[in-house]
Structures are given as C-alpha cells and as structure tokens.
Amino acid sequence: PDLRTEFLDLPLANPLMNASGVWCSVASQLEALAECAAGAMVTKSCTLAQRDGNPEPRYRATPWGSINSMGLPNEGFPYYLNYARCHDYERKPLFMSLAGLTLDDNLTMVAELREAVTPVIMELNLSCPNVPGKAQVGYDFEAMDTFIHEIADAYDRPFGVKLPPYFDIAHFDEAAAILNAYPQIAFVTCINSIGNGLVIDPVSETVVIRPKDGFGGIGGDFVLPTALANVNAFFRRCPDKKIIGCGGVRSGEQVFLHLLAGAALVQVGTQLFEEGPLIFPRLLEELQAIMTAKGYDRITDFQGKLKTL
Numbered sequence: 325p326d327l328r329t330e331f332l333d334l335p336l337a338n339p340l341m342n343a344s345g346v347w348c349s350v351a352s353q354l355e356a357l358a359e360c361a362a363g364a365m366v367t368k369s370c371t372l373a374q375r376d377g378n379p380e381p382r383y384r385a386t387p388w389g390s391i392n393s394m395g396l397p398n399e400g401f402p403y404y405l406n407y408a409r410c411h412d413y414e415r416k417p418l419f420m421s422l423a424g425l426t427l428d429d430n431l432t433m434v435a436e437l438r439e440a441v442t443p444v445i446m447e448l449n450l451s452c453p454n455v456p457g458k459a460q461v462g463y464d465f466e467a468m469d470t471f472i473h474e475i476a477d478a479y480d481r482p483f484g485v486k487l488p489p490y491f492d493i494a495h496f497d498e499a500a501a502i503l504n505a506y507p508q509i510a511f512v513t514c515i516n517s518i519g520n521g522l523v524i525d526p527v528s529e530t531v532v533i534r535p536k537d538g539f540g541g542i543g544g545d546f547v548l549p550t551a552l553a554n555v556n557a558f559f560r561r562c563p564d565k566k567i568i569g570c571g572g573v574r575s576g577e578q579v580f581l582h583l584l585a586g587a588a589l590v591q592v593g594t595q596l597f598e599e600g601p602l603i604f605p606r607l608l609e610e611l612q613a614i615m616t617a618k619g620y621d622r623i624t625d626f627q628g629k630l631k632t633l
C-alpha cells in the first residue's frame with residue numbers, strides 16, 4: 325500500500341511524526357528525527373528564553389501511558405529558529421512549536437519567524453498544562469480568541485494550533501467557532517496531554533513526579549478515546565482545516581483509527597519517548613499490514629471515513 329500523503333501542499337513519505345516535546349528538544353534529537361522514517365517532525369514547544377523547566381523526576385511511564393510535568397524546558401526560541409534554518413526541507417517538512425508564556429512573547433517570536441526565510445510550519449501551543457501559575461489558554465476561550473487574532477495579524481502564513489482535550493460538546497462547538505473565524509489557521513492538532521492527572525504508587529504511598537504535588541499531563545493508551553473524539557469533533561466542525569491526531573498511538577492500529585477519525589497526520593508522543601525513533605518503521609509496517617488486510621491501497625481510501633451506527 326502507498327503511505328504517501330501531502331500536507332499544506334507539501335509531499336510527505338507518510339503521515340507519521342513525533343508529538344512536540346518528545347525527542348525534539350536538542351539538535352542531536354532533531355537530527356535523529358530528520359533521519360528517521362517519520363514523514364514529518366516538530367520541535368519542542370519553545371519560549372522566548374531558554375528554560376530549565378520543573379524539578380525532576382518530572383516524567384514517568386506507566387503500564388497504560390505516561391504522566392509529565394516537564395514545565396516547558398527548552399533551549400529558547402533562537403535555538404530552534406537556528407535549527408529551522410539548517411533543516412533539510414527536501415527530506416521532510418519541519419513544524420516549529422511555539423509556547424510563549426505571554427501573548428507578547430508569542431508576538432515577538434512570530435514576528436521574528438515571519439522575517440526568517442524558512443518554510444517551517446508553525447504549531448502554536450495553546451495547551452501546556454504544566455507551568456505553575458499559568459492557566460492554559462486552550463481552556464480560556466476569550467484569551468484563545470485574542471491570542472489567535474493577534475498572532476494571525478502578526479504572521480503572514482498559514483499556521484496551526486495545538487489544543488487541549490475538550491470533554492463537553494458545547495466546548496467543541498465554542499472552540500471550533502473560534503478557529504473557523506480564522507482561515508489562516510490551516511490545521512488543528514488534537515490533543516495535548518490530559519492535564520493534571522495524579523499517578524500514585526501504592527507501595528510507597530507517594531506520587532511519582534516531583535512538580536505540582538505529583539499532578540501532571542496524562543498521555544498514552546489511557547487518552548486514546550479522548551484523542552479520537554477530539555480529532556473527529558474538529559474534523560466534523562472544521563471542514564476547511566486539516567486535523568493532526570495525537571494521543572494514544574503505540575501501534576499501527578491506533579494510527580489507522582486516528583486516520584479513520586479524520587486525522588491527516590498522526591503524532592506519536594509517549595510511545596516514542598519509550599521506544600525511540602525506531603518506532604516509526606514498526607508503525608508504518610503495522611499500518612501497511614492493516615491496509616493490505618482491508619484492501620486499502622492508499623490513505624485516502626479510508627481517511628475520515630469513520631462510520632456511525
């Protein structure tokens with residue numbers, strides 16, 4: 325089967341990429357992603373200045389997924405802009421994730437990104453749940469509208485937003501209404517981690533990560549149904565935009581489900597953290613086996629064709 329696809333008029337070898345934050349914080353990791361089998365890649369969400377992030381331990385894998393409260397550790401915007409300047413775009417598209425701590429910081433980064441002659445695709449992260457004292461924009465619809473309005477004005481190209489999971493139909497409706505008011509938003513990445521879960525070790529009777537009394541974003545198997553719901557909710561509500569699926573992918577089957585639910589591309593987070601970039605050839609093989617078994621020759625044969633009862 326043919327796994328080739330395209331995104332914003334760019335050809336991709338396949339619809340897979342990393343989730344921002346995983347295997348993409350420093351040049352050695354970015355170079356490994358550039359060389360691996362994934363069809364695209366994205367950088368760690370960056371702030372204007374370098375950040376150490378939260379105290380460790382701040383990430384833990386569990387049998388059903390992961391919990392993290394990294395706290396936006398990153399090398400700072402100039403570092404990732406420099407990488408974007410050096411990236412080989414013939415090899416695969418590069419997305420750059422921005423997560424400024426304030427609207428002004430985002431506007432400063434966006435203005436500089438606009439001046440930089442690079443075909444990087446901006447993914448605006450509105451959903452980091454782990455910066456103490458910073459409520460995430462994705463759950464404040466007024467702030468979300470303002471952020472997007474100002475950033476769309478300051479930027480001259482299509483871009484996307486990384487959203488938190490929503491759980492109420494009224495919130496899907498409200499978030500989609502905001503996004504649909506901005507044609508410049510070409511894609512929506514659903515979902516970021518499910519914020520502020522709590523993993524407790526029954527033996528030590530202790531939380532498993534240090535920051536925020538053990539509260540952190542949940543990823544992995546546990547979030548798959550919520551991820552698929554958010555992908556499909558925005559796929560139905562934003563017909564003029566592409567949806568990038570993220571959440572709960574550990575095998576070809578979940579890639580297939582995200583594509584069926586309407587995803588154009590599929591990001592891998594927790595399982596990439598655990599397995600490394602060699603997960604991508606495995607996921608591609610597994611996806612191809614599913615397509616062969618079902619008689620699908622290409623992604624468009626089933627993409628977005630989820631059936632209801």
Ligand SMILES: O=C(O)c1[nH]c(=O)[nH]c(=O)c1Cl
Binds near residue numbers: 396397452517
């Ligand atoms: O703590 C983090 O760095 C973090 N962790 C997440 O699970 N999602 C995010 O968007 C970010 Cl920015």
